[in-house]
Amino acid sequence: TQLLEQSPQFLSIQEGENLTVYCNSSSVFSSLQWYRQEPGEGPVLLVTVVTGGEVKKLKRLTFQFGDARKDSSLHITAAQPGDTGLYLCAVKLGSYQLTFGKGTKLSVIP
């Protein structure tokens, strides 16, 4: 059983469109992270959310942590080809281990 379920698994959209991807779990977490991984690279941290209901914005990206701290969403406004990549959510278990979802593979077509 996957601790973090991400949806959709694949998403292909036209440049300029908006999109939302989701990260869901039945467990409660003290914090949750979002990463973006481009082909041939390692994941890069985008944001950490820690408070239930928290909303964080990073330029055209909006991250929300669910009120119950079991789920999170990432909304991208006016997607650009540079947003193409694998979006991963992750939680820290214990003091050292990051557990990732399977990711959402986003393709933004020019």
Added chain:
Amino acid sequence: DAGVTQSPTHLIKTRGQQVTLRCSPISGHKSVSWYQQVLGQGPQFIFQYYEKEERGRGNFPDRFSARQFPNYSSELNVNALLLGDSALYLCASSLERGSFNTEAFFGQGTRLTVV
């Protein structure tokens, strides 16, 4: 400053062989973690080393081992390679062992193909 560097970037091995992957953390970072990312999946935790000692191990067989050197660089060894070991192996470094807000910085990975 250089980021996390991993070598080699690509590697092809035959079933049953052994492989050693290398990682140099960001200068000043004492914690190194290894992850395996199979195609279509998110990274899976293998090991964490902090101050040259193993601090955590994921659900991987004993064929996987690692060590950290006095300069905090690290090696991941995999023995008796199986086809299923084909994956991207990622190294991540961080300042501290695992405090709440410690950010992990990932290298670009080593793409291992077992044939």
